[in-house]
Amino acid sequence: MREAGSLSRRIIRSMVSLALVTTLLSLLGSYAFYAVWFLLSPGSFPDADSAGSYWLPTPLEWGWMALTIAVALGAALLFALKLSKPIVAPLNAVAESLRQVAQGNLSVRAGGDENPHGEAAQLVRDFNAMAERLERMDHERRFWNAAIAHELRTPVTVLRGRLQGLTEGVFEPSPALFCSLLTQVEGLGRLIEDLRLLGLAENGRLELRQELTDLEAEVTAVVRAIEPSLQEAGFTVSCHVDAQQVLCDPVRMRQALLALLENALRHAVPGPLRIQVRILGGNCHLLVEDCGPGVPDTLAAQIFEAFQRGASHGHGSGLGLAVVQAIARAHGGDVICRPSMLGGTAFDLCWPV
Numbered sequence: 001m002r003e004a005g006s007l008s009r010r011i012i013r014s015m016v017s018l019a020l021v022t023t024l025l026s027l028l029g030s031y032a033f034y035a036v037w038f039l040l041s042p043g044s045f046p047d048a049d050s051a052g053s054y055w056l057p058t059p060l061e062w063g064w065m066a067l068t069i070a071v072a073l074g075a076a077l078l079f080a081l082k083l084s085k086p087i088v089a090p091l092n093a094v095a096e097s098l099r100q101v102a103q104g105n106l107s108v109r110a111g112g113d114e115n116p117h118g119e120a121a122q123l124v125r126d127f128n129a130m131a132e133r134l135e136r137m138d139h140e141r142r143f144w145n146a147a148i149a150h151e152l153r154t155p156v157t158v159l160r161g162r163l164q165g166l167t168e169g170v171f172e173p174s175p176a177l178f179c180s181l182l183t184q185v186e187g188l189g190r191l192i193e194d195l196r197l198l199g200l201a202e203n204g205r206l207e208l209r210q211e212l213t214d215l216e217a218e219v220t221a222v223v224r225a226i227e228p229s230l231q232e233a234g235f236t237v238s239c240h241v242d243a244q245q246v247l248c249d250p251v252r253m254r255q256a257l258l259a260l261l262e263n264a265l266r267h268a269v270p271g272p273l274r275i276q277v278r279i280l281g282g283n284c285h286l287l288v289e290d291c292g293p294g295v296p297d298t299l300a301a302q303i304f305e306a307f308q309r310g311a312s313h314g315h316g317s318g319l320g321l322a323v324v325q326a327i328a329r330a331h332g333g334d335v336i337c338r339p340s341m342l343g344g345t346a347f348d349l350c351w352p353v
């Protein structure tokens, strides 16, 4: 506040000094002009009875000079106030908000400016945009921390309970029990791996091992791995691969396709499940379509955010589609979710080839 106050005082002081200097210069200038004229050609001043009377201004002239100076100073003061207000007010607002942001209050915003086109208004807008971004990042960080803690807690609690039961002899050691322990550990491992991938992708450091890939072979391998579960649940899988060798990271593509198929298994109603690969307009499209119940339009854009789950979420962590999106974007492409001709959802993963 003090800096802004001194800035406005400095603007006023400079303007008033400028006005004073200009007025004095013009007064003294005309004084000097008439003096030189008189000295060079006294005949031009016939009424002058003695030279001395010309050198000193008359009381009327003194008054005129004082009035001119006063009016000039008044006008300068007025203009300085008018000039400093639109500069100083937004500066003040930004400085005050900045201080609050530094103290940890990220919800603060700087006040508006009457002139929405000035540079000062742009400063306020930029500051507010920065504060908003900071607040959103802070919110996301808190949300992530809470979500990760929540996701880790469940399997760890289950593991501890079972292991405690085993040590205390409450549970009989059996292959089924060890199998369930292993499932929990695998779930934890996957969660950690998904988080690691998303962390790398966020920092732009998700490295791909791109090579010319026979997508038909990759798709078949993934489908073969999950087909028994899909068939058992009542899905009929159809595959159409209409692409030869395509440049991509085969391991990541398998991971993405597996996540999409697992989602169908977990969230879609049993029925036809269609997988298609085709090249369209320089992009390779990997399409997975199911026959219902679909993702509501309102959720379709957010569904790819981490920990975002829809109405049917089963026991998933909500990271599957975020991982698919990270893989698509690392390939320079993207993934969208739209209604499918089959009546459910179509996930369309595409990347330039």
Ligand SMILES: Nc1ncnc2c1ncn2[C@@H]1O[C@H](COP(=O)(O)OP(=O)(O)O)[C@@H](O)[C@H]1O
Pocket: 263, 264, 266, 267, 268, 290, 292, 293, 294, 295, 303, 308, 309, 310, 311, 312, 313, 314, 315, 316, 317, 318, 319, 320, 321, 322, 344, 345
């Ligand atoms: N094929 C699908 N049909 C309907 N809803 C789906 C489908 N795939 C995903 N979803 C919705 O999207 C949400 C996010 O999916 P995902 O990120 O894989 O998390 P998760 O599967 O762990 O819940 C799911 O919770 C589900 O509600």
Ligand SMILES: [Mg+2]
Pocket: 259, 262, 263, 316, 318, 319, 320, 321
């Ligand atoms: Mg999933």
